[in-house]
Amino acid sequence: MFRLNITRTQIQRRLYSSYEHLSARKQSLISQSGIYPTGFRASGVSALIKKNKNKDIALVVSDLPCSGAAVFTTNKFQAAPVIVSKETLTENRDGLYAVVTNSGCANAVTGTQGIIDAKKMRSIMDELVHHPMSSLTMSTGVIGQNLPMDKIESGIRDGFKHLSAEHDKGWMAAAEAYMTTDTFPKLRSGEFDVNGQKFRMAGIAKGAGMIHPNMATLLGFMVTDAYVKPELLQKALTYAVDRSFNSISIDGDMSTNDTISVLANGASEVRIEREGVEYEAFRDRLTAFAAELAQLVVRDGEGATKFVTLHIKGGETFESAKKAASHISTSMLVKTALYGQDANWGRICASLGHSGIDVDPTKVSVTFVPTDGTKRLSLMVQGEPEKVDEDRASEILKMEDLVIEVDLGLGDKETQFWTCDLTHEYVTINGDYRS
Structure with missing residues (x-):
């Protein structure tokens, strides 16, 4: 069963002061606490990529190796981090440790240098976690500009120092670092069960414009402490995305950077190693969880009132x-x-x-x-x-x-x-x- 990670009472008693200007409805969508997967930590820091000096580097790191899966944009102008993450998954689907993301610069339509920079983000993470091909990379922001790699590297190293399993210092900070034109951070977590065995999931999404399906529609990721065999994880994610992130639209436009990924580190007792009832139960829970994240994106549609x-x-x-x-x-x-x-x-x-x-x-x-x-x-x-x-x-x-x-x-x-x-x-x- 899914256990909600927030209550209306918590929402009424405790609101983030940074979002007090938002409508009560939008404030009610901001997670005030969380139930996070075992073995994962997160962080969000400012590397001064954004002009407003808001958080712009997000890390989510697992203590254990993860199986991984992702679905990417079909836009012909695929951004460098999309190309590099595809390469990472081709070479390593069951030994991933992290997702590293920057906002403020999309690293899209940036030619050869963009690929070099995206691989550099990955190599910095490889050094920090002591494993090769360790990380998926994501970027969001303005198209056609190269990453300020001195700031990016400094931000990644700073973010690694600040990794935390706590809600505010870790997960919420990471969610805030994803934001561009978003008006609120989109973070969800929860505890589920498969055949009586419990596992947890957490997820972050960003997006408010350039949102239309044909995978994905934005940036987002989910992590779980269940173990799911890589090919089954990919199958479950594709199914889930078709019924969640590929079932939303704000403006009919599709980004160059769209990526939805999932990492599963196996820290719980839940193990999905073959198709069957347990796989379908996990798939359906992943789908419902992804749909909740996707709906937050629509609720934050640029200028939207409905x-x-x-x-x-x-x-x-x-x-x-x-x-x-x-x-x-x-x-x-x-x-x-x-x-x-x-x-x-x-x-x-x-x-x-x-x-x-x-x-x-x-x-x-x-x-x-x-x-x-x-x-x-x-x-x-x-x-x-x-x-x-x-x-x-x-x-x-x-x-x-x-x-x-x-x-x-x-x-x-x-x-x-x-x-x-x-x-x-x-x-x-x-x-x-x-x-």
């Missing part, structure tokens, strides 16, 4: 349902209607109609589902428009959280996809990104 769950039902296949969800979620007309609190459900149908999947307009139903437990509002039922209570529709659209249910009426497959509205603030943030 968190929207798009529930596609009645699909012929999982893939077709997901394709429909992705297309609707990235429609600028749908997203701006959500921001304007305009129940223009015809935009949903129009987007669905050119999504590229088979659609029978006479079988499609569209419904607004309030998240406060009040009555659902049908907009269209099996192709026939309903007489919509516009006042009720406006009430629902004023809520911060909203579920839009689209039933294709063609089968029994379904999926969920998470997105947000598109606002004036999004343009402001991205117009000023480098200044």
Whole structure:
């Protein structure tokens, strides 16, 4: 069973002063404590890469060798850390010790020097943990700029000195070091069980813009003290990402650096060495955990005022349902209607109609589902428009959280996809990104 690592009472009593300017809803998403995997430590320090001098180097290090897996962006302009991490996993899938990350500079579209610099980050970690090919590397920030390697090296060595298993000094500090345009750190942890044996997971994600699936959608990693055979870990992660980080969209744009990775160090008694019931249980827990992290990214979408769950039902296949969800979620007309609190459900149908999947307009139903437990509002039922209570529709659209249910009426497959509205603030943030 999953045990939540925060309670509402804790949230109300103790808020990080750095985030007091945020809405109460966003403050409630910041972890106040954690249940962290045995054998892992974390840190976050400032190497003065960022102009605002905020934390910009994050380390997560295991005392034990880990099996590893990752899913990467399919963008043709893959950043140097993506290329180097792929190389690392090709050569070493069961002897990894760390993830090293910098923010403030993406080390993307940086040519040969970028590869040299990413490998240097890895080699510094190799020296510190006394193992070759020890670490996955990740970078985030401005594209087209080389890493300031003197600052990077100093920051990594400083971060290694400050590794901690504690929530504030270790894990939260690392989560803060991941942030670029994020407004709050995205950290989760928890305790689970497989066949009565307990294991723990922790994860950090970053992202608020340039978010759209086709793996991954951002930077993130998860660590666990279960042991999972490398090929099974990769299979479980791919499954999880398809249903979490590949099921979110903020602006329809995809980064050059997107990476989601997972390390498993085997410090608990849980061992997943073959497919079967225990593997599926671990896979499903990893998927739910990844989905929670992914949803935090959408809730922090640049300028967003709404968190929207798009529930596609009645699909012929999982893939077709997901394709429909992705297309609707990235429609600028749908997203701006959500921001304007305009129940223009015809935009949903129009987007669905050119999504590229088979659609029978006479079988499609569209419904607004309030998240406060009040009555659902049908907009269209099996192709026939309903007489919509516009006042009720406006009430629902004023809520911060909203579920839009689209039933294709063609089968029994379904999926969920998470997105947000598109606002004036999004343009402001991205117009000023480098200044």
